[in-house]
Amino acid sequence: xxxxxxxxxxxxxxxxxxxxxxxxxxxxxxxxxxxxxxxxxxxxxxxxxxxxxxxxxxxxxxxxxxxxxxxxxxxxxxxxxxxxxxxxxxxxxxxxxxxxxxxxxxxxxxxxxxxxxxxxxxxxxxxxxxxxxxxxxxxxxxxxxxxxxxxxxxxxxxxxxxxxxxxxxxxxxxxxxxxxxxxxxxxxxxxxxxxxxx
Numbered sequence: 095x096x097x098x099x100x101x102x103x104x105x106x107x108x109x110x111x112x113x114x115x116x117x118x119x120x121x122x123x124x125x126x127x128x129x130x131x132x133x134x135x136x137x138x139x140x141x142x143x144x145x146x147x148x149x150x151x152x153x154x155x156x157x158x159x160x161x162x163x164x165x166x167x168x169x170x171x172x173x174x175x176x177x178x179x180x181x182x183x184x185x186x187x188x189x190x191x192x193x194x195x196x197x198x199x200x201x202x203x204x205x206x207x208x209x210x211x212x213x214x215x216x217x218x219x220x221x222x223x224x225x226x227x228x229x230x231x232x233x234x235x236x237x238x239x240x241x242x243x244x245x246x247x248x249x250x251x252x253x254x255x256x257x258x259x260x261x262x263x264x265x266x267x268x269x270x271x272x273x274x275x276x277x278x279x280x281x282x283x284x285x286x287x288x289x290x291x292x
Contacts, residue, residue, distance in 0.1 A: 138162045139227050142217040143174065143183060148210035151266050159183060161216065163230050170234045174216070184214060186235055191255050194231045199224050203231065204259040211262040 138160040144153040158177040163170055171187035184205075186192060191206040201224060203214040218224040 139218060139223055139230075140177070141174070141227070144215040144217070146213040146215070148207065148212060151269055153213075153215060156183065159216075161227060161230065163234060172231050172234045174214075186231055188235060190235055191251075192231075192235060193255055193259050194228055194235075196224060196228050201227050201231065204262070206255055206258055209258070211259055 139162075141159055141161055143156040143159045145156055146153050156176075159174050160177055162173050162175070164173050169188060171185050173185050174183045175181065176183060186203065186205075192203050194201055194203045199218050199221060201216045201218065203216065205212045205214065216227060218227050
């Protein structure tokens, strides 16, 4: 997964967020409202998007997309849209249960879908854009009201998300080790050796 997207220095224009069917948004935890929403003056971040679905070990390339920070009142959400079609791929917001991590020029977002994990990999242009992308996700997804009203519940919720994602990572690592062991075992077998018959 390399990076060769181009960043635009022009601010995003104000326009309405198109209405999208629920089925077109993959694991967001945050359905788009039917009302008109407006993008603030925010320079969209171009990314390459990969997805790793539950119980899968490999990433699947989705395509080029742009990340925008859409604000309505006092709430904001990060929206990932396909560059070519403007189709919404996913939305991250305050109701999303996720963990975002920076890995080089990638931001990997692990999202809880019940007991399973859907992972998004957003490959930004450079380190500066990657940090801006990570900051946008953390800003939009931080549960301010819960943290203020019930800090203990907020802490427990974050720990649960971290634990589920960590367990998912451990399972994938174990599967890879088992696959490598099987490959190593087969590679040591001499397939040209004559079979022994009783």
